[in-house]
Every structure is written in C-alpha cells, then in structure tokens.
Amino acid sequence: MNTTTAPTITPLIVPASLDASDAAEFLAFGELNRRICDEQVGLPDLAPDAAQMLPDWQDQTDSLDLGFVARIDAEIVGMITLSLALEAEAHAAEIDMLVAEENWGRGIEEALLARAEAEARARGRSVLQLWSLHRPEESERMLVPRTGWGRIPATPLSDLVEAAGFTLEQVERNSEYDLRDDSAPLRSALAEATAFAGAEYRVVAWDMPTPPERREGFAAVLARLSTDAPSGDMDFAEESWDADRVVRREARLLGAGQAVSVVAVEHVPTGELVAYNELLIAADRTGVTHQFGTLVRKDHRGHRLGMIVKSANLLRWRELMPQSTVVSTFNAEENRPMLNINEAVGFIPVSYAGAWQKKL
Known part of the structure; x- marks a missing residue:
C-alpha cells in the first residue's frame, strides 16, 4: 500500500552481542540485507547475516560504518548504511540501500538517500558510491558503464540513483x-x-x-x-x-x-x-x-x-x-x-x- 507518510529515520543501534536486549535492529538489518539480495537477484547468500557483520561494526579502527533505520508507524520499512575508509586521503562514502520491494515507491528510498548524502557531507566526504544488483537478463533499457565493458538491465534502484545524479562507472560480473x-x-x-x-x-x-x-x-x-x-x-x-x-x-x-x-x-x-x-x-x-x-x-x-x-x-x-x-x-x-x-x-x-x- 502506497502512502506519503514521511518515515522517521534514526541511527542503527549496534549491540554488544546478538543476544543483547538492544539487538533487534541489528538482527533486522541482517534479515533485510539477505532479503534484498533474494528479491533483486535470487541469491540471498550474497549478503552476510547479522552474525557475520557484527564484528566489523563493533571495530571501527580501519573503517567507519554508519547505519540509519527508517520507520513508519513504528514498523521498520528500510535502512541505509555508509562505510567510510579512514585514510587521510579518502574522499568517498560507500552506500548500501536496503528497501524491500513492498516498501519501494513510498518515498522511503529518497528519504534514506538524502540522509546518507547529508551524513557524508557532514563528515567531509565529496564522493558517494553505491552498488546495484542485477539479474543476467535483457530488458527494454540496458545500461552501459563509462568503462564500456558489460551492460545491466535498469532497475528501480538504478533509476533512483541515476535520477539523483549518480553515474554508472563500472559493471562487475558475479560468477x-x-x-x-x-x-x-x-x-x-x-x-x-x-x-x-x-x-x-x-x-x-x-x-x-x-x-x-x-x-x-x-x-x-x-x-x-x-x-x-x-x-x-x-x-x-x-x-x-x-x-x-x-x-x-x-x-x-x-x-x-x-x-x-x-x-x-x-x-x-x-x-x-x-x-x-x-x-x-x-x-x-x-x-x-x-x-x-x-x-x-x-x-x-x-x-x-x-x-x-x-x-x-x-x-x-x-x-x-x-x-x-x-x-x-x-x-x-x-x-x-x-x-x-x-x-x-x-x-x-x-x-x-x-x-x-x-x-x-
């Protein structure tokens, strides 16, 4: 059901363990991560689960991971994460958009992308990067990266980031x-x-x-x-x-x-x-x-x-x-x-x- 209700966006809570009383959001993060890969390409195992991700999020020595949770009427309807390399010359923030098909088109993805861009700017980053997943099939609109190598079918996520000013730089093959x-x-x-x-x-x-x-x-x-x-x-x-x-x-x-x-x-x-x-x-x-x-x-x-x-x-x-x-x-x-x-x-x-x- 489509709605124009604006989501409430809050920082993702990173628990001390998955058994902790505040672990629900992070467990939902792991489930949503795998669901997105399943919906987009039928390969849920491409995504790590909560247990695999937690050690990375607890140790921020070499890269900074940030997450934001979107809710409508207390229900989690999407998330977005940013990963920032901590080298002095690092300019980029890597983004992962996590909005399930049933919630797409409600303004949630736009709100999350805007929050991620604002967070990246606030942390002095001048480049945003994002990876989209695609099935190995032809569609009416095929996208070719600036490298000239490979092509991918357009998807709602690629449409979103293209409209937001992103450029398709490269295509990777998953084998x-x-x-x-x-x-x-x-x-x-x-x-x-x-x-x-x-x-x-x-x-x-x-x-x-x-x-x-x-x-x-x-x-x-x-x-x-x-x-x-x-x-x-x-x-x-x-x-x-x-x-x-x-x-x-x-x-x-x-x-x-x-x-x-x-x-x-x-x-x-x-x-x-x-x-x-x-x-x-x-x-x-x-x-x-x-x-x-x-x-x-x-x-x-x-x-x-x-x-x-x-x-x-x-x-x-x-x-x-x-x-x-x-x-x-x-x-x-x-x-x-x-x-x-x-x-x-x-x-x-x-x-x-x-x-x-x-x-x-």
Whole structure:
C-alpha cells in the first residue's frame, strides 16, 4: 500500500552481542540485507547475516560504518548504511540501500538517500558510491558503464540513483563455481600454470589467522588491492596496511565463526608475496563459499600467477570444506585476464553489479 507518510529515520543501534536486549535492529538489518539480495537477484547468500557483520561494526579502527533505520508507524520499512575508509586521503562514502520491494515507491528510498548524502557531507566526504544488483537478463533499457565493458538491465534502484545524479562507472560480473565438478581440469590448469611460471615463484598457503612471520608480507599485497585492481574511475583511496591491521581484519572475520583459506605466491628471489586468493565460508560450513580478495601485483603479471592462486585454493578448499557446494566471486567486466581464468576453470555468470558514483 502506497502512502506519503514521511518515515522517521534514526541511527542503527549496534549491540554488544546478538543476544543483547538492544539487538533487534541489528538482527533486522541482517534479515533485510539477505532479503534484498533474494528479491533483486535470487541469491540471498550474497549478503552476510547479522552474525557475520557484527564484528566489523563493533571495530571501527580501519573503517567507519554508519547505519540509519527508517520507520513508519513504528514498523521498520528500510535502512541505509555508509562505510567510510579512514585514510587521510579518502574522499568517498560507500552506500548500501536496503528497501524491500513492498516498501519501494513510498518515498522511503529518497528519504534514506538524502540522509546518507547529508551524513557524508557532514563528515567531509565529496564522493558517494553505491552498488546495484542485477539479474543476467535483457530488458527494454540496458545500461552501459563509462568503462564500456558489460551492460545491466535498469532497475528501480538504478533509476533512483541515476535520477539523483549518480553515474554508472563500472559493471562487475558475479560468477559461481560448482565445487562438486570434476577436479581434473583444475589440477591440469594448476600444473600448466606452475610450469609456465617457473622456479622463481612458489605457492604458500595457510588458514587464517595468518602466521606472524607472514603478516607484513601479506599486508603489503593486501594494500595493492586498492590500487592494482581494475576499478574504472571509482574514487578509492590507497589503503595503508601493516601487520597490526592484518591481525585486526582477521579478528573481525574469524570472530563470526567464519573460516578463511589463503593461497599466495612468493617471488623466491625477493621473498615477497606477489599474488593471493582468499576463500571464506560462514559458520555454517554447508553454505556458499565467497571468494574475498584475489590479486596479482601489476609488476608480476604475465606469469599465470592468477591461475595458480585460484586453482590451488579451489583444490585446497575441496579438501577443507567438503560440504560447501559453490564458490561465488565478483570481477570487473574489463578484468578480462581474471575472467578468462574463471571461465577456464568453470565459473558461470549468475548476476551482475553496477558501480555508481556521484561527486558532491
């Protein structure tokens, strides 16, 4: 039922635990997060639940997370979140709009977007960023990003942000790999890539937490993700990483009962880590596995290191998490080298994301 009643918007309460007396809003946040992904692309497991998100929201050392809850007549009808990198040169606020289909068109999404923009301005941010989800289908109006790579069907959310002055900068492909597939192609691809790379490179692997002697090297390659990964004209600040930040990140990830496998490539002559791949699963080990970071340092590309870390970690994961059936990953449409790897080992597209940006 449509109504013009203006929503009341209040800050999201972050509880000390999900059992706390004030945890209801945050639990609703987790449920709404998954519902939105289900409604938009039929993939609720793309979104983390409340238990997975809470450690991030409790530790604001490396990024600041803010949330706002919209209510009409005491009923929660939508939420919006902002994430702000805390590097001195960071300009952007990343926004996530959470309004279910039944509440769309009541003025709720406009009110939440206005609140997020006002909050970003108040905190000195000059750029707003937002990601929209899209089914892999054609529609009457297809949108092409400024990169020229990929296209997505228009949706109510893309219409909203386009009307609000956002520009579609980039399209990302969400692909899935069936962990029950025959592993022979993976093993063959890994053997070929390892032989091609040669003796200057060797594979190292661990389960989080990262061993102390690896933390500085891992921090250095994690920092490259903000500068070396294709991002179109999205305004991302170069991230500052050290061993302490690695420890904090892993405490947040593992604090929710998640498990993470890391496969990296070490450049033998220098001892530096020059490529890595992470696979993560929630406390429910039967659920969807998410690929987190994957990167090959720019100065070490062309040696098939991407194929090495991807295939080696997928093989490792099949041994570690035999109950998980699928791996989900996002890659920029212009990142053809990584998409070539995905396609070669059996990933198939299941949805798309649009990266939107507005300069204030």
